[in-house]
Amino acid sequence: MSDFRGKGLAALRAEIAALETGGRAESGFLPFGDLAVDGRLPGGGLPLGRWHEVVGEGLEGETGAAPAAFTALMATPLATRGEAVWVFRRDDLLAPGLIGLGFPAERLIQVCARDEAEVLSVMEDALATVGVAAVIGEVADVDLTAGRRLQLGCEKRGGTAFVLRRSPFGGQARRGIGSTASTRWRVRSAPSEPPAGEFGLGAPRFRVDLERCRGGRTGSFLFEAARPYCLETTDGAHPLRLVADLGDRQLAPAQPLAA
Amino acid sequence: METTRGTRRIAAVSLEAARLKLHPGQKATDAFAIAPELTTAEAEPEADAAALAALVDWCVRYSPAAAADAPDGLYLDITGLAHLWGGEAELLADFQGRLAAAGLPFRCAIADTPAAAWALAHYGPGGTIAPPGGQQPALDPLPPAALRLDPEAAAQIERLGLRRLAQLFALPRGPFAKRFGKAALLRLDQALGRSGEALSFRRPPTPWVARLAFAEPISTPEDMARVAFDAAEKLCARLEREGKGARRFELYFHRLDGRSPSVVAGLALPGRDARRVAKLLVPKIEAVDPGFGVEVVTITASEVETLSGRQVKLEGAAQPAVEDGLAPLVDRLVNRLGEERVWRAAPVESHVPELSAARVRPLGPATEARTWDPETPRPVRLFRRPEPLDGVIALTPDDPPSQFRWRGQTHRVRRAEGPERIGEEWWKREIEDVSVAHVRDYYRVEDAEGGRFWLFRAGLYEPGAPAKWWLHGLFG
Numbered sequence: 021m022s023d024f025r026g027k028g029l030a031a032l033r034a035e036i037a038a039l040e041t042g043g044r045a046e047s048g049f050l051p052f053g054d055l056a057v058d059g060r061l062p063g064g065g066l067p068l069g070r071w072h073e074v075v076g077e078g079l080e081g082e083t084g085a086a087p088a089a090f091t092a093l094m095a096t097p098l099a100t101r102g103e104a105v106w107v108f109r110r111d112d113l114l115a116p117g118l119i120g121l122g123f124p125a126e127r128l129i130q131v132c133a134r135d136e137a138e139v140l141s142v143m144e145d146a147l148a149t150v151g152v153a154a155v156i157g158e159v160a161d162v163d164l165t166a167g168r169r170l171q172l173g174c175e176k177r178g179g180t181a182f183v184l185r186r187s188p189f190g191g192q193a194r195r196g197i198g199s200t201a202s203t204r205w206r207v208r209s210a211p212s213e214p215p216a217g218e219f220g221l222g223a224p225r226f227r228v229d230l231e232r233c234r235g236g237r238t239g240s241f242l243f244e245a246a247r248p249y250c251l252e253t254t255d256g257a258h259p260l261r262l263v264a265d266l267g268d269r270q271l272a273p274a275q276p277l278a279a
Numbered sequence: 280m281e282t283t284r285g286t287r288r289i290a291a292v293s294l295e296a297a298r299l300k301l302h303p304g305q306k307a308t309d310a311f312a313i314a315p316e317l318t319t320a321e322a323e324p325e326a327d328a329a330a331l332a333a334l335v336d337w338c339v340r341y342s343p344a345a346a347a348d349a350p351d352g353l354y355l356d357i358t359g360l361a362h363l364w365g366g367e368a369e370l371l372a373d374f375q376g377r378l379a380a381a382g383l384p385f386r387c388a389i390a391d392t393p394a395a396a397w398a399l400a401h402y403g404p405g406g407t408i409a410p411p412g413g414q415q416p417a418l419d420p421l422p423p424a425a426l427r428l429d430p431e432a433a434a435q436i437e438r439l440g441l442r443r444l445a446q447l448f449a450l451p452r453g454p455f456a457k458r459f460g461k462a463a464l465l466r467l468d469q470a471l472g473r474s475g476e477a478l479s480f481r482r483p484p485t486p487w488v489a490r491l492a493f494a495e496p497i498s499t500p501e502d503m504a505r506v507a508f509d510a511a512e513k514l515c516a517r518l519e520r521e522g523k524g525a526r527r528f529e530l531y532f533h534r535l536d537g538r539s540p541s542v543v544a545g546l547a548l549p550g551r552d553a554r555r556v557a558k559l560l561v562p563k564i565e566a567v568d569p570g571f572g573v574e575v576v577t578i579t580a581s582e583v584e585t586l587s588g589r590q591v592k593l594e595g596a597a598q599p600a601v602e603d604g605l606a607p608l609v610d611r612l613v614n615r616l617g618e619e620r621v622w623r624a625a626p627v628e629s630h631v632p633e634l635s636a637a638r639v640r641p642l643g644p645a646t647e648a649r650t651w652d653p654e655t656p657r658p659v660r661l662f663r664r665p666e667p668l669d670g671v672i673a674l675t676p677d678d679p680p681s682q683f684r685w686r687g688q689t690h691r692v693r694r695a696e697g698p699e700r701i702g703e704e705w706w707k708r709e710i711e712d713v714s715v716a717h718v719r720d721y722y723r724v725e726d727a728e729g730g731r732f733w734l735f736r737a738g739l740y741e742p743g744a745p746a747k748w749w750l751h752g753l754f755g
Contacts, residue, residue: 085755087755089659092659105608113660113661114658114661115624116657118659120651125624131620132620142616145612146608149605151604208728209755211727212729212731220695250653
């Protein structure tokens with residue numbers, strides 16, 4: 021690929037991105053620090069100032085433990101930078117559990133809403149607030165209008181929203197017809213591997229399908245929490261580490277995109 | 280009419296009955312002997328108390344510090360408030376006028392101390408205003424019963440020929456206390472302001488109050504929203520002048536019919552921005568029924584703290600101040616959803632998992648407890664009630680289960696950690712209630728699919744007794 025062509029492509033991409041955001045500046049990206057993931061995401065990382073969907077599978081669709089843990093890990097860099105708000109209808113989130121994953125749960129503001137609409141409106145309100153970097157909400161479904169409103173809320177201050185799809189109280193999860201989310205991650209727990217010669221459980225692992233990715237490509241990954249249950253403070257690296265790329269078995273490595 | 284110790288007695292009398300020399304405490308038979316045409320009704324102490332409480336609430340239009348004096352009186356602390364009406368006499372006249380208009384019989388008095396005011400209201404000429412520091416001359420002609428003594432003590436004092444308080448005031452303190460008891464001396468001191476008296480106010484008294492009165496009653500929602508802002512501005516200007524901020528604002532609408540509904544706004548951080556306070560109050564005003572109109576609004580501020588002025592930042596700071604973003608957000612959420620629905624988890628020094636995190640006010644001061652230990656793994660989701668497991672296959676006494684069923688699905692355990700023994704907090708309970716059956720042995724297990732569970736066996740292992748297993752949380 022010639023340099024000229026690369027530049028042309030980058031310019032074209034920037035133009036399209038500007039069209040997509042309606043002229044507003046991009047809020048940046050949060051790289052995972054591994055090309056196998058970042059290469060599939062537009063701009064080389066998780067797009068900020070957008071909203072992302074995290075979905076569980078089977079029983080997890082109701083208990084929402086693996087999606088919550090994965091989202092907490094994904095949002096940790098944002099939550100340490102600014103404020104974080106978690107909105108839900110069932111208050112079964114345990115702060116010490118989030119601390120163990122490295123999420124600053126002692127600063128997290130938790131809001132228990134009364135119904136689905138209220139979860140979304142509280143999320144919108146939080147996104148419109150200066151200083152709030154990450155908003156995590158647990159809802160059964162986000163329809164197109166609600167999704168659009170969330171997106172507008174994200175763009176207002178550049179906050180990033182994560183929507184955990186969780187069916188309420190054992191009911192059947194509604195199937196959305198479409199979604200305006202920037203990305204959708206389907207998360208399952210995966211068997212952990214303790215280091216050689218050690219007993220017990222290893223670092224939590226997650227089998228993650230990037231089902232939908234606006235401006236990027238989908239893929240499957242096996243993530244591991246990089247520093248679970250230890251005192252060590254974050255050294256700037258992303259709290260999720262890629263263990264293996266289950267991907268679509270492309271032989272050629274993903275092309276790094278010009279920033 | 281009430282029944283005490285098997286005797287029907289009169290509890291309260293009307294003015295007409297009083298003219299016939301009927302009095303409370305009289306036996307019903309005696310009363311009927313005097314006035315055969317007497318109409319009686321059963322006494323309703325609960326209804327009386329409720330009516331008194333309503334009256335005390337109504338009195339908030341005069342002062343935020345109102346205290347009920349059961350069964351039939353109330354105190355109003357009007358310290359520093361009389362100027363709002365143009366003086367104590369005008370306040371009293373207004374008060375009397377309104378009570379008379381409501382058809383309530385009353386006697387009232389103003390004095391330096393609650394005890395003196397009580398004495399003057401019950402035994403003095405109606406509507407007395409004792410000048411500051413001058414209640415003794417006003418009290419002098421009253422009978423000893425005006426001191427709120429026990430009936431026996433009062434009777435004894437009268438028997439000794441002391442018929443006026445002036446005679447009591449002249450007695451030396453030592454012998455007085457010896458003869459009539461310490462309680463009597465205390466009452467005497469309270470009347471003269473030599474000893475304090477604690478009143479239990481219906482609401483915590485606050486000196487932070489502002490009041491707006493209107494020439495014409497208002498009732499439209501727009502007007503009510505506007506006066507909410509005006510009242511807030513008036514109070515906030517005073518807070519600003521004195522370098523204070525408040526956390527809680529309460530706005531009362533005093534309606535023509537004597538009721539006074541109120542709305543409350545809470546702030547996460549002490550503040551005095553009238554616009555913000557009004558913004559939080561206005562959405563709640565919709566629910567207030569103005570009735571025939573509102574003639575007075577009062578606003579009170581509580582949880583007042585010293586608040587220094589904010590320094591204006593010259594250059595845009597990287598980290599936005601908490602007052603700019605988070606505090607208004609928390610205020611909005613708290614006022615919309617309620618205080619108990621917005622919180623921040625604070626560490627509690629307890630090893631019991633469900634007690635280890637407490638809910639605190641989102642922007643309150645940091646707690647002193649150490650933060651949670653990140654090295655002990657805890658689940659992300661903790662069930663409020665542990666869920667029972669069946670079909671558990673586990674080697675006793677100490678091994679983790681190798682298989683269990685939860686919600687109809689069988690999970691084969693691949694890896695496990697534990698046990699972590701968590702006992703109850705025996706030092707917080709009666710020693711008889713403490714039992715080894717409350718011990719829980721926790722295991723962190725992972726099934727073949729990778730699901731990570733936190734389960735425990737209740738109680739100590741006992742040969743022969745089947746172990747009870749529970750699932751308490753999910754790590755995800």
